[in-house]
Amino acid sequence: MSRPPGTTSPATRTPAPPAAPGATARRRLATIGALVVAAVAVATGPASAHTEVQAQNARALAENVTLDFHAASESDASGITKLEVILPEGLTPADIRFDEGPKGWTYATTSRGYTVSGPELAVGADAEFSVTVRQLPDAEQLVFKTLQSYADGQIDRWIELEDTGEDGDGHGHPAPTLKLAPAAPGATPIAPTPSPTPTPTEAPAASPSPSTSASTEQTAADATADDGDGGLSTGAVAGIAAAVLVVLGAGAWWLRRRGSGA
Numbered sequence: 056m057s058r059p060p061g062t063t064s065p066a067t068r069t070p071a072p073p074a075a076p077g078a079t080a081r082r083r084l085a086t087i088g089a090l091v092v093a094a095v096a097v098a099t100g101p102a103s104a105h106t107e108v109q110a111q112n113a114r115a116l117a118e119n120v121t122l123d124f125h126a127a128s129e130s131d132a133s134g135i136t137k138l139e140v141i142l143p144e145g146l147t148p149a150d151i152r153f154d155e156g157p158k159g160w161t162y163a164t165t166s167r168g169y170t171v172s173g174p175e176l177a178v179g180a181d182a183e184f185s186v187t188v189r190q191l192p193d194a195e196q197l198v199f200k201t202l203q204s205y206a207d208g209q210i211d212r213w214i215e216l217e218d219t220g221e222d223g224d225g226h227g228h229p230a231p232t233l234k235l236a237p238a239a240p241g242a243t244p245i246a247p248t249p250s251p252t253p254t255p256t257e258a259p260a261a262s263p264s265p266s267t268s269a270s271t272e273q274t275a276a277d278a279t280a281d282d283g284d285g286g287l288s289t290g291a292v293a294g295i296a297a298a299v300l301v302v303l304g305a306g307a308w309w310l311r312r313r314g315s316g317a
Contacts, residue, residue, distance in 0.1 A: 106201050106213040106231050114236035115193045116244060121154065124231065126182040126203050126213075133207035135182045137172035139165065141200040141214075145192025149247075156184030175206040190245050193238060200230045 106126040113120065126138055142148065148169055153162035160173030171184050182203075191197070203211040215229045 105229065106203065106211075108197075108199055108231040108233050110233060113191070113233055115191060115195075115238040116242035117239070118190045118245065120188045120191055121185055122188060122233070123185045124183065124199075124201075126201065128176070128179050128181050129203075129211050130205050130207075130209055131179065133205040133209060134175040134178050134180060135203060136175050136206050137170055137204040138182060138184070139170045139202040139204075140168045141202075142168040143192070143194075143197045143199060145194060146188065146197070147247075150189040152187045152189075154185040154187055157182055160184070162186075172204075191235060193244065194235055196235055197233045198230045199233070 106124070108122050108124050110120050110122045124138070124140070126135065128135055142151070148164035151164075151169055153169075153171070156162070156171050157173060157176060160171055163170050163172075169186075171182075176182060198216065200214040203213060205211075211228060213228045213230050215227050217227075217229060
């Protein structure tokens with residue numbers, strides 16, 4: 056059958072041009088880029104959170120320096136309730152003054168530093184507080200190891216000296232670290248601050264009274280005496296010996312008198 060003029064057979068139609076190689080490559084790169092962004096978003100989630108400390112005039116031997124602490128929450132189920140800070144060498148609880156913290160939170164000293172604690176914060180909310188240091192030590196940096204507690208009992212231990220997590224990506228728990236500039240010319244250490252009265256919850260156990268100590272020592276002495284003579288004290292043994300001598304003397308006298316009477 057004849058075809059109208061100007062038409063062609065389906066077999067002779069010109070095929071569509073193939074997609075340009077550059078366009079295909081761009082689509083592949085866009086897909087890979089989206090996957091990389093998603094992976095980064097997952098990797099930089101709560102595991103990369105940090106607890107940090109910052110300060111103005113952070114230099115050795117500087118006086119009355121305010122330290123600002125920021126503790127990031129790592130829990131999606133419970134809120135932060137307490138932060139315990141372990142002071143670095145060169146600082147004592149007597150050198151620290153609490154300035155401010157979350158509403159309702161209180162400050163207390165410990166044998167190795169201090170705590171800031173109070174009502175549970177909202178889930179996911181970070182904890183921030185500040186303290187003033189009487190004088191910074193003569194050092195290059197200060198490491199403030201921190202224990203971060205949650206209402207459900209979980210504890211984040213920000214105590215590592217370097218951010219080298221087990222996952223190989225640096226998602227560990229590094230301790231808050233403050234880098235210090237060299238001391239200002241002429242700066243010298245000031246006199247140590249007297250140690251404050253311990254917080255009641257941290258008070259050491261009461262020492263035994265003199266009478267109690269004396270009784271304890273006497274009990275120990277008595278026990279030693281019992282071990283040495285089978286349960287009789289030295290005085291008791293001497294008394295028994297004297298009684299035996301009296302009986303023997305009386306017996307000898309009686310025998311002599313009987314003999315003379317015969």
